Amino acid sequence: MNSFRHRLLGLPLLVLLTAAGCSAADEGPTAAVPSPDAKVVAVCEDLDEAMPAKVDGLVRKDPQPSSKLTAGWGNPLIILRCGVAQPPKMVDPEVAEGRDADAVAGGVNGVDWLMEKQDDGAYRFTTANREAYVEVTVPEGRDSSSVLIDLAPAVKKAIPEGIAL
DSSP, rough: OOOHHHHHHHHHHHHHHHHHHSSSGOOBOOOOOOOHHHHHHHHHHHHHHHHHHHTTTEBBOOOOOOOOTTEEETTTTEEEEEOOOOOGGGOHHHTTTTOOTTHHHHHHHTEEEEEEEOTTTTTEEEEEESSSSSEEETTSSSOOOHHHHHHHHHHHHSSSSOOOO
């Protein structure tokens, strides 16, 4: 009878340890959700609906917390965030004149992007000349050109050309 009591007392500890093992860290990669105004949220929701199921051959796996303003593909995750603020380098004259080696402007299939190399080797791309800024972070070692080619139709369909507010 004594051993039975010890097994019952150990049960709550086992349950607690098991629950602790299922932490938020187990939910997968995270991405900060932008907080744009209502007009930008509407076009970002349109972008979410137009998003491809695969990018660079990788299946969609959205980051946490779940939001229509973020999307992801693969592992390590390619992360898209819609409705971000204008990157400071987008208004930097050094970038506009092509003198900033860490930030380059260019277009892919009708979508203009600012490309910025990150300290960890990843590349961050932000749309230009659209009514909302869309940011795509491509981990080091991925072919960023195929990522942008795969995303271009959705961006063109959902985010109108113009000046983001």
